[in-house]
Amino acid sequence: MRLALTAATLLLSAAISSQSLARDFGYEKFEDAVRAVYGQDYGTMIPFDDITSPADDPTRRGEGYPGQIMNLAAARGRNGGVVYTNADVYCTPPASPAPIVVGTTQLKNWLYRTEIGLNGDFTVTGASPSDVIFQLSALDAKYVNSFSIQILNVRRYYLPRNDLINATKSATAACGPNFAYGLTSTLVGDVTITIAFVAGVDSGIAANIGQHVKLNLKLHALAVRGGSDTNPLLVFSEGPKIFAIRAEPLPLK
Amino acid sequence: MRAANGLRLAATLLAAFAVGTGCTPVPTLRNVLAQHYAGYDQVLPASEALPNEPRYEYLPGNIAAFTLTEPRSIFAAASWSSKSDYCSINVPLSLFRPKQRNSTIVVHDFDLSLRRALGLKKAQADLQLEPNEIELLRKVEIRISSPKEYFVQKTPKPDFVQSCLAAMTGRTDIKRIRAILVGDISIKILFKENVGFLSKTALLGKLQSNFGFGFLNGTAQDMSATNVVFAARLGAVRQNTPH
Numbered sequence: 001m002r003l004a005l006t007a008a009t010l011l012l013s014a015a016i017s018s019q020s021l022a023r024d025f026g027y028e029k030f031e032d033a034v035r036a037v038y039g040q041d042y043g044t045m046i047p048f049d050d051i052t053s054p055a056d057d058p059t060r061r062g063e064g065y066p067g068q069i070m071n072l073a074a075a076r077g078r079n080g081g082v083v084y085t086n087a088d089v090y091c092t093p094p095a096s097p098a099p100i101v102v103g104t105t106q107l108k109n110w111l112y113r114t115e116i117g118l119n120g121d122f123t124v125t126g127a128s129p130s131d132v133i134f135q136l137s138a139l140d141a142k143y144v145n146s147f148s149i150q151i152l153n154v155r156r157y158y159l160p161r162n163d164l165i166n167a168t169k170s171a172t173a174a175c176g177p178n179f180a181y182g183l184t185s186t187l188v189g190d191v192t193i194t195i196a197f198v199a200g201v202d203s204g205i206a207a208n209i210g211q212h213v214k215l216n217l218k219l220h221a222l223a224v225r226g227g228s229d230t231n232p233l234l235v236f237s238e239g240p241k242i243f244a245i246r247a248e249p250l251p252l253k
Numbered sequence: 254m255r256a257a258n259g260l261r262l263a264a265t266l267l268a269a270f271a272v273g274t275g276c277t278p279v280p281t282l283r284n285v286l287a288q289h290y291a292g293y294d295q296v297l298p299a300s301e302a303l304p305n306e307p308r309y310e311y312l313p314g315n316i317a318a319f320t321l322t323e324p325r326s327i328f329a330a331a332s333w334s335s336k337s338d339y340c341s342i343n344v345p346l347s348l349f350r351p352k353q354r355n356s357t358i359v360v361h362d363f364d365l366s367l368r369r370a371l372g373l374k375k376a377q378a379d380l381q382l383e384p385n386e387i388e389l390l391r392k393v394e395i396r397i398s399s400p401k402e403y404f405v406q407k408t409p410k411p412d413f414v415q416s417c418l419a420a421m422t423g424r425t426d427i428k429r430i431r432a433i434l435v436g437d438i439s440i441k442i443l444f445k446e447n448v449g450f451l452s453k454t455a456l457l458g459k460l461q462s463n464f465g466f467g468f469l470n471g472t473a474q475d476m477s478a479t480n481v482v483f484a485a486r487l488g489a490v491r492q493n494t495p496h
Contacts, residue, residue: 030357039334040320041295100308102300105478115423156298160308162417185337253420 001142028077028181030149034244035081037105038187041246043074043082045220048241051188060096064163064186064242066159067099067167068092069179069250084245090183091115091166099157099186106189107151107243132252135216140209145196151189151243160186165252172250185246190239193217210234263402272355285345286484289357293484294331297322300482302435304347307412309425310335310431311482313405314342316418318426318489332489336426338420342411353402354434359395370486392443397483400436404486405429428487444470 024046025075031044046172052062073085138145159167195213197206210223220237227233286293296319298313303309310317317339323332421427 037298040322041334042298100303100306102303102311104298134297156300158310160341160414161338161420162340162414163308164338165420166415173397204458 014207021151026129026135026147027083028081031077031081031083032079034187036115037107040189042185042244043084043247045078045084045086045242045245046087047216048191048243049088049218051186051240051242053240054098061092063088063090064183064188064245065092065096065099066183067097067158067171067186069168069171069175070181070184070247071179072098072181073248074138074181074247079196084247089179091171091179093171094174095170096200097159097163097167102156104154104156104187106154107149129199135211136209139144140212143205143209145198146194148194148196150163150192150194151219152189152192153220153239154189155240156185156187161252166217168250168252179250181247182252183245183247184252186242187244188240188242190237191241191243193219193236195223195234196227197234199230200231201232206232206234210236261447277409281329281460282395282483283329283332285357285359287325287328288359289397290330290354290484292402292486294325294333294487295323295335296485296487297332298481299478301478302346302433302482305345305412307343307345308341309346309486310339310341311430312339312342312344312346313432314344315341315430316412316413316427317430318421318424319428320426321486325440330484333428333485337420338427340413340421342413344409344411346403348409349403351403353433354402354436356399356436357397361393362391369483392441394441394443396439396441398437398439400434400483402432402434405430406415417473419430423494427490429490430485431488432486433482434484435480435482436480437477437479438483 027044027046034042034044048138049064052063054060071087071089073083073087075083077083080222132251136147164182164192168221172179193213195209199210206225213219213234214223214236215238219238220234221238225233282295287293300310300311316337319333320336321331322334323329325331
C-alpha cells in the first residue's frame with residue numbers, strides 16, 4: 001500500500017512537472033531577485049498563494065506554515081534557483097508549532113521592460129522570442145510596456161531545527177508517507193503587480209490582458225486602472241501572499 | 254583590541270591606496286562592512302531584531318547552517334545565506350549587554366569622486382549595472398545609525414535543546430554566530446536630471462538587490478531599514494562540544 005502511494009506521489013509530481021510553469025522566463029528572473037535579496041535557498045512559489053494570518057488561524061491549519069509537509073513540483077531555473085509550483089496538497093502536524101514571524105527585506109520596484117524586436121517579435125532583455133513571460137503570450141505581451149512586482153510588509157515565518165524535525169515527523173505519522181517536502185520557511189508579503197501598457201492601447205485589449213494575468217497568477221482582486229492615455233496602467237494589489245518558500249525533501253535530518 | 258585597531262588601520266591604508274590607484278570601493282553593504290566594521294560579514298536574509306524571542310535565528314551563540322554566497326576580499330566582506338537550519342541558545346536579545354559602535358556615512362558622488370578615481374568601471378561591475386544605467390546616477394549616500402554590537406556572553410548561559418544539537422552534529426555547513434550588528438540603515442539615491450520614471454524604477458530595483466540591504470520601509474528613492482541585523486561575525490563550531 002505504502003509503495004503504491006509513493007509511486008502515485010511520484011507520478012503526480014511528474015505530471016505537475018511536465019506542465020510546470022518554471023520555464024517561464026519571468027518567473028525565473030523573479031527567482032533570481034528572490035535569491036539575491038533573501039538568500040540562495042529560497043525558491044519562488046507560483047502561483048503566489050494566500051495565507052491566513054496567525055491571528056485568524058490560531059491552530060495553523062491553513063497552508064504555508066513551517067513544519068507542514070507538502071507536495072510541490074520543483075524545477076531549476078536557468079541561473080540555478082528553484083521555482084516551486086504549488087499543488088495545494090499539504091498536511092499539517094497535529095500540533096502545529098507557532099512560527100517565529102520577523103520583518104525582512106521588501107522587494108520593491110522589481111520591473112521588466114518589454115521590447116519589440118526588429119522583426120516585430122516581443123522580448124525582454126535577456127529573453128529569447130520563444131520564451132513565455134509571466135504566462136503571457138507574445139500576442140498579449142506586445143501591448144505591454146513593463147510588468148512590475150512590488151512586495152511590501154514582507155514577513156518571514158520560520159522555526160528552529162528541532163521544531164521543524166518534530167513537526168514534519170508528526171505530520172508524516174498522521175498523514176502518511178506520500179508527501180515529498182517539508183516546509184521550513186515561508187516569505188509572505190503584500191503583492192502589487194503593475195502592468196504598464198504601450199500608449200494608445202485599446203481598453204478592451206488591456207482588460208483582456210488583465211484578465212489573463214489575474215487567472216494565471218490566481219489573483220482575486222479586480223485590477224485598478226491608472227496612469228494616463230499615453231501611459232495606461234493596470235494595478236493588482238493583494239495580500240498577504242506567500243511568494244517564496246524554503247522546502248527540503250523528507251525526512252528532515 | 255590592539256589587533257582590531259591594527260586591522261582597521263590596515264584597511265584604511267589599503268582603501269586610501271586604492272583610491273590613489275583608481276580602485277575605489279563602491280559603497281555596497283559588503284564594502285561598507287569591510288571598511289567600517291572589520292571582521293563582520295553580510296548575512297541574508299536581513300532580519301529585524303526581535304528583543305523578546307528566545308528562539309530568534311540570529312542570536313549570538315546560536316549554531317546555524319550557512320552557505321557562502323560571496324567570499325571575502327580586500328575591499329568587501331563575505332556574504333552568507335542563512336539556511337534557516339539552526340539551534341537557538343534560547344536567551345532573548347533583551348538579556349544581552351550590547352556595545353555601542355560608531356555610526357557611518359558613506360557618500361559616493363558618481364559625477365566627481367568615482368570619475369576622478371577612474372573607478373567608474375569597477376562601480377559598474379560591482380553594482381552589476383549596464384553602461385547606460387550607471388550614467389543615470391549622480392550620488393549615493395549610505396548611512397548606518399546607532400549600530401549596536403551584540404556578542405556571545407558568559408551569562409546568561411545558553412539553553413540549547415539537545416536533540417537540536419544532535420541533529421546538527423556532523424554537518425560541515427554549520428557556524429556559531431559570535432556577534433551581530435543591529436542598527437538603522439538608510440540609502441539615498443540621487444539621479445541626474447531628466448531621468449524618466451521607468452528608468453529610475455528599473456535601476457532602483459536592480460540597486461536594491463545589488464546593494465544587498467534589507468529595506469523594511471521607505472520610499473523608492475529613500476530606502477531605510479530600522480532596527481535590523483545587518484551583519485554578523487561567524488566562527489567555527491567544535492563538533493564534539495558544540496555548546
